[in-house]
Amino acid sequence: QENLQEPRLVSRKFLAKPQREGVGALVRRSIGRFELKYFDPFLVLDEFSVAAPAGFPDHPHRGFETVTYMLQGAVTHEDFEGHKGTIEAGDLQWMTAGRGIVHSEMPVAQGIQKGLQLWINLASQHKMVEPRYQEMLSKDIVEVIKDGIMVRVIAGEALGIKSPIYTKTPTMYLDFTLKPGSHLQQLVPKSWNAFVYILEGEGIFGNKKSQPTTSHHILLLGSGDGLEAWNKSSKVLRFILVGGEPLNEPVVQLGPFVMNTQEEIDQTIDDFENYTNGFEKARHWKSDSVV
Numbered sequence: 403q404e405n406l407q408e409p410r411l412v413s414r415k416f417l418a419k420p421q422r423e424g425v426g427a428l429v430r431r432s433i434g435r436f437e438l439k440y441f442d443p444f445l446v447l448d449e450f451s452v453a454a455p456a457g458f459p460d461h462p463h464r465g466f467e468t469v470t471y472m473l474q475g476a477v478t479h480e481d482f483e484g485h486k487g488t489i490e491a492g493d494l495q496w497m498t499a500g501r502g503i504v505h506s507e508m509p510v511a512q513g514i515q516k517g518l519q520l521w522i523n524l525a526s527q528h529k530m531v532e533p534r535y536q537e538m539l540s541k542d543i544v545e546v547i548k549d550g551i552m553v554r555v556i557a558g559e560a561l562g563i564k565s566p567i568y569t570k571t572p573t574m575y576l577d578f579t580l581k582p583g584s585h586l587q588q589l590v591p592k593s594w595n596a597f598v599y600i601l602e603g604e605g606i607f608g609n610k611k612s613q614p615t616t617s618h619h620i621l622l623l624g625s626g627d628g629l630e631a632w633n634k635s636s637k638v639l640r641f642i643l644v645g646g647e648p649l650n651e652p653v654v655q656l657g658p659f660v661m662n663t664q665e666e667i668d669q670t671i672d673d674f675e676n677y678t679n680g681f682e683k684a685r686h687w688k689s690d691s692v693v
């Protein structure tokens with residue numbers, strides 16, 4: 403446990419409400435909604451829930467990374483290179499789309515599949531890198547338990563444990579579960595933008611006199627050296643703490659294409675329509691999910 407010199411206070415707070423996305427899927431979008439279009443380097447945070455036959459059929463990405471973290475059920479992803487895999491509850495997929503990916507992300511079993519998808523922007527010099535995946539099975543994600551706090555270290559470092567995930571844009575992604583009565587102090591690099599997204603229960607963040615916050619809320623954290631949180635309720639509190647180094651670059655976004663200038667977006671549309679500069683394999687590819 404750290405002793406924070408200057409705990410970050412909550413600067414903004416939003417309730418993420420369900421909206422339609424994909425084909426028949428629902429997402430609670432916290433970052434990426436009109437009041438919070440961009441929280442540098444984060445473009446989107448979706449808490450998704452989807453049941454077959456709904457899902458996210460064939461779609462492209464260019465210029466950023468997606469981090470899919472399954473909370474319940476499973477999603478099968480399949481891309482135009484022939485990569486195919488299933489992300490089960492507790493598993494994680496870190497996809498660097500770079501110059502271009504076309505893939506589908508569809509629920510596997512019956513029933514509601516839930517998870518989080520975070521979109522992390524890439525610096526201009528990395529936007530056209532070759533696509534790559536880093537997948538972590540639930541059993542490989544390091545969990546640390548201390549003083550009533552359990553943390554799953556997805557990216558970055560907590561309680562002395564470092565994740566093996568290599569993030570192009572320096573990022574921390576920690577999944578905390580606090581037992582009733584526990585108190586957390588977690589360092590966050592001072593220059594990074596950081597937020598909390600609550601998944602379960604209610605917690606007090608930043609100022610210990612503030613009102614508890616409940617699930618589906620995002621809390622943007624102001625300046626300081628870390629996060630302080632308390633669970634003063636009788637139930638378990640679960641939330642993610644995500645931080646990233648701001649890129650401080652212009653963002654021009656058209657849905658799943660995120661570049662730095664309008665010309666680069668025009669070029670991206672041209673590449674996607676003419677199957678060039680990384681979209682070559684999209685010409686003859688359709689996922690199995692396309693009926």
Ligand SMILES: Nc1ccc(F)c(C(=O)c2c[nH]c3ncc(Cl)cc23)c1F
Binds near residue numbers: 458
């Ligand atoms: N229409 C559209 C356009 C572009 C997209 F990238 C997507 C898309 O794939 C998703 C957007 N939120 C998500 N949450 C979780 C998962 Cl598994 C997928 C998505 C999509 F649906």
Ligand SMILES: [Fe+3]
Binds near residue numbers: 458
């Ligand atoms: Fe996708």
